Amino acid sequence: MSANPTLDSDAARxxxxxxxxxxxxxTERRLAGHTVAAYRRDVDALLANLGGQRLDHIGIHDIRRAVSVLHAKGLSGRSLARMLSAWRGFFDYLARECGLSxxxxxxxxxxxxxKKLPNALSADEASRLVELDGDDMLAARDRALLELLYSSGLRxxxxxxxxxxxLNWxxxxxxxxxxxxxxxxxPVxxxxxxxxxxxxxxxDALFGDADEPAVFLSRQGRRLSAxxxxxxxxxxxxxQGIAGRVHPxxxxxxxxSHLLQSSGDLRAVQEMLGHASIATTQVYTHLDFQHLAKVYDAAHPRARKKT
Structure with a gap:
């Protein structure tokens, strides 16, 4: 591609x-117009940040500094990940075309x-959810699985x-x-x-003859799928009128979160959830703080209550 500049040419080029x-x-990869425009914007942002530095003089420290500057300006981690992908593509292209090392x-x-905090029901919402009405087979099964999910925190x-x-009765x-x-x-x-x-x-009354070890069965007597x-x-x-989408x-x-609010024992919660690292469980301490902050705002005379 003789029409292209060389890497040791003037930095402005x-x-x-x-x-x-x-x-x-x-023309070669035939990407969609909006995708090409996004690549252009992202690489242009890098070049502007580097201030005209020669392409063959750019090192990993320059890229890290560019990421840091853009992050300080308010770009999210997701946006920066997208930009880094475009920058990698640009430098891969330079490596193919002119031997960038x-x-x-x-x-x-x-x-x-x-880190996004997990959604959790209030204690009242959880109690209302597990008190599902109905006296048929499906209602009995659903009450059992809801109680077990909330009682034991199973995945x-x-x-x-x-x-x-x-089960150990x-x-x-x-x-x-x-x-x-x-x-x-x-514990259950x-x-x-x-x-x-x-x-x-x-x-047992409905499927007593079925050779199915599963606790939760479908109407057909087979293991209920995830x-x-x-x-x-x-x-x-x-x-039960619970706001938002409820899932297991x-x-x-x-x-x-309710167990942590009541006990304050993070290690016990970790063991019951089956987390390999307590760092995974620590996200629930943020939920617990939110609860404490609400209690403070509602009860303390010097709280940030609206007047």
Missing amino acids: SREWLQAFVRHLD QNPCQGVRAPRGP LSELAGLDWSM TEGTVRVLGKGSKTRVV GRQALARLREWRRQS RGIQLRVRRAGAV HVLRHSFA
Whole structure:
């Protein structure tokens, strides 16, 4: 491509390389117009940030500094990750076309955005959810699975894979197979045990001859799938008037945050959730702080209450 500038040419001509890159994206890779425009904007932002520096003199420290400057200006981690992807593509193109020795973007990562706090029901909402009305088979099953999700904080996959042999009625515990095929034993609440006994009686009467070890069965007497559980939990939330979409993980989050609010024992919550690292569990301390902040604002005479 003799029409292109060389890397050791005047730094101001680096934008000519950007034009060549854009032509490549448009005519050779045939990317959509809006995608090409996004690449152009992102690489243009880098060149502007580098202040005309020669392309063959750009190092990893320059890229990191550019990311830091743009992040300080308010760009999110997601936006910076997209920009880094465009920059890598640009320098890969330079390596192919004129032998750039290395891509200075390799090994540079965008800063992580703030971790989104998990959604959790209030204690009143959780109690209302598990008190699902109905006296048919499906209602008994759904009450049992809702109680167990909230009582023991099981993952969806753990609940779907649960067999009757994994329940210890005497000790009031359940043994579950978690992530990484690790087993743990989790307490089961009194109400959840009662709901499970009720469901066992109904399922035995309906499917007593079926050779199915699963705790939760479909209407056809087969193990209820993870998708089926999700749909039943969502339906229960709608029927009980719970705002927002309710799914099994919301009940797991509710279990963790309510237990932490009551006990303050982060290590115990970690063990019951089956988290390999306590850092994963620490997100619930933020939920607990939100709860404490609300209590403070409502009760303390010097709180930030509206007048």
